[in-house]
Amino acid sequence: MYKGKKNSRFLKLPFNPVERAREVERIVMHNGKRKYYRFRYTRYYGGIVTADTVGCDLLCAYCWNYFKNLHPERYGEFYSPEEVAERLLKIARAKNCYLFRISGAEPILGKDSAKHVARVIASTSGEFILETNGLMFGYSPELVDLFVGLNVVVRVTVKGWDEESFEKITGAKGEFFHYQLEALEVLAEKGIPFWVAVMYDVFGEEGVETLRNKLPVPCRVEYEHLETYPFVLENLKKRGIILRD
Numbered sequence: 001m002y003k004g005k006k007n008s009r010f011l012k013l014p015f016n017p018v019e020r021a022r023e024v025e026r027i028v029m030h031n032g033k034r035k036y037y038r039f040r041y042t043r044y045y046g047g048i049v050t051a052d053t054v055g056c057d058l059l060c061a062y063c064w065n066y067f068k069n070l071h072p073e074r075y076g077e078f079y080s081p082e083e084v085a086e087r088l089l090k091i092a093r094a095k096n097c098y099l100f101r102i103s104g105a106e107p108i109l110g111k112d113s114a115k116h117v118a119r120v121i122a123s124t125s126g127e128f129i130l131e132t133n134g135l136m137f138g139y140s141p142e143l144v145d146l147f148v149g150l151n152v153v154v155r156v157t158v159k160g161w162d163e164e165s166f167e168k169i170t171g172a173k174g175e176f177f178h179y180q181l182e183a184l185e186v187l188a189e190k191g192i193p194f195w196v197a198v199m200y201d202v203f204g205e206e207g208v209e210t211l212r213n214k215l216p217v218p219c220r221v222e223y224e225h226l227e228t229y230p231f232v233l234e235n236l237k238k239r240g241i242i243l244r245d
């Protein structure tokens with residue numbers, strides 16, 4: 001079976017996340033199919049049916065799926081949008097839960113992956129929470145058009161309060177931080193409901209306040225908390241990130 005192209009380039013920090021998005025999309029997408037490694041029901045959002053994928057344009061120090069996103073070529077099998085929807089709906093019927101999401105990685109890496117996600121959403125009956133870091137929505141606003149009219153709410157996880165914190169947290173060049181904020185503007189313009197999530201243990205009150213003052217549109221800010229796996233603590237230490245009280 002086709003396993004995807006090799007993640008050839010050594011990932012040197014800080015990297016260009018748009019180039020990384022293109023490279024990763026080439027690995028995790030093949031003929032409209034995307035790599036997934038698990039389908040499950042989880043307790044988040046009061047219960048949600050979840051498809052776990054691999055491959056991200058960022059490499060956050062606190063990513064719970066760090067190793068799979070560092071080496072997306074090693075994990076998962078390819079599924080078409082219809083195959084993903086079928087798997088999700090089977091779990092939904094068993095659990096009587098019609099709330100869906102894709103987790104584990106970044107769903108939106110470029111046009112191919114965005115089209116794939118839009119088709120998954122259109123093929124599932126129920127509400128979809130699109131969890132994204134928003135960077136590629138900010139960089140290529142036309143990708144947002146694919147989601148207009150779908151039953152979707154977008155949760156944008158903003159990864160810093162300025163360029164410096166973004167670079168430390170994500171491993172990507174700080175100059176790309178503004179695309180996350182621009183994504184919010186585009187979503188608002190196109191009438192797609194969304195909210196922002198931040199990692200409170202890393203941001204602290206000061207980071208959250210600094211970010212709030214930069215938000216281009218008013219929106220709810222959700223606080224996430226760290227999963228303190230040993231590798232997460234090690235990654236944070238290596239990047240010089242200090243946890244807030």
Ligand code: SF4
Pocket residue numbers: 056057058059060062063064065066069104105106133
């Ligand atoms: S954006 Fe999300 S999926 Fe990507 S590396 Fe960061 S935490 Fe992981």
